Amino acid sequence: MNFQSQGTIKSDKPSIQECIQKFLENISLTRSENTFKTYRNGMNVFCEMLAENEISPESSVLEITEEFTAKFAKYLKYYSSATENLYINVYKNFLEFLTAENLIDINLFQVKQLIGQRIRKPGIRLPQFPQEDIEKVISYALELPSKLCENEMDSLINLRDCAFLITLADTGLRIHEACNLRRGDIDWFKKKAIIIGKGNKQAVIRFSERSILAMRSYLHTRGNLDGNSSRQLAVLPIFARHDKGAGKNILPITTKTGRMIVSQRVEECLGKEAVGTITPHSFRHYFVTCVLKKTGNLKIAQEFARHTNIAVTQRYTHLANDELDSVYKKIFDVDNQESQET
Template sequence: METITSVAEKYINSVKMARSPHTASTYKNAVSFYLETLRLNKIDPDNASVSTLHEDTIVMLATALKNHAATTERLYLTAVSGFFAYLAADNLTQVNLPRIKLLIQQRARKPGQRLPQFPASDIDAILNLIDKPEFLNSEDEQDHLIKLRDRAFLMTLADTGLRVHEACNLRRGDLDWNEGKAMIIGKGNKQAIIRFSTRSTDALKDYLKIRTIIDGGSKTPLSALPLFARHDR
């Protein structure tokens, strides 16, 4: 028996082979969020057969995404609808793809005025640049710390779908390092689970390791300190 989780992993691997690393990472976050949504709705994807998966779980996902930006909502719904198309193509379960499309049209918010769109290849180029040693190296300790922070911040934004102000509001204690996720409070005081990629948590660990001396001298508990801090004053 193939479980929902095992097939989801195969789907992500197929995306990695066909799409850019950035897109694959975003799709992985979307599917992880979907699996977490199933768990919150009493469906255990680690043990449930993929043949039991039904289209109505798209409604669960759309509801869970209401605290996210409309663009993130659209992207995650697109990624998961692609997962259902993958299931249908491999005859892993009975899927009514037109119904899924209709459910998304009925429940997904329409994005507002669109900001300028940047090619995914350009975004990938920036993320690759800030991860190179020559970008991070600096004889000035403060400048080195700022570069580590900027790398962690940009990777977090790219891989989680968080808004800038949401990332800025994160505290060190918000992040569950073992699970690679954080709980944030969105609109209407509703909780939302945010998944962090491995590269973003690795970048955060590098940044916070260098910040240890500064944070250790603070009278504020570590868990209450901002995840991203200013270092220019």
């Protein structure tokens, strides 16, 4: 392939290829292996773009200008919008690296403007979950405490899992937030708790009557274990491990255990084929959707979900489309029926 030779900038600066290698070496030292692979793939595509535009990777890095942004964005149109956004972000970080190393003098603000003008916006992924199946799992969870068990430990596990699943469904807590709950966090009279949630932000969580009752029943049955602990009750976890590894120690369940609880109870309730279709986060989706359906108020749903950006909450509004269809038919189909009758 004949790369362009006219207008090539001669300098003592390293080549584009050398800068790419240095950039990727830096990424390999500071990022995960998967992230490094993504960056490497992105820079490989960038090199493909250079070849298409007959620009040699051995050219001086000073060849790179703001115009490269438009060229690379055009080349990425062959990819999905998600991949396009991913690789253009790799390219932007490459330019920032070159600027920080004083290898090029480029207007990064202009680069960001060009990216904003030329890059497609990835489609919004709507939260999908089997609502009817979640409600079946909730009903199944409520029956767990009454199941006959061979020993006290199995009975205690049933009480814990019931309380855990109901709490997820009725509070919108994230999995790690639920696992980190302590007895002293909850004001049992006001049915509230103050937690440190996502982004290290303090938040007030409200509990339903049935979640409070489920937790109280579980903790009451666990009373002897808690009482024999050398730690203060307030610092003990709400949801504790009940396995051989924990022994008589009151240790909090991990997020892995939380996911296993959901998978196990989903399988028991719905069968093996349903495992994976409902996760701990599915209960959070369920919670937000219930708030929207009951109130119709997006701002209230945002507050309960603790979404910083209301656009995140808006993703759930599509789930009420069946109700909108029903209302629409009542308004317009009735009018059509009346006109036909007259």
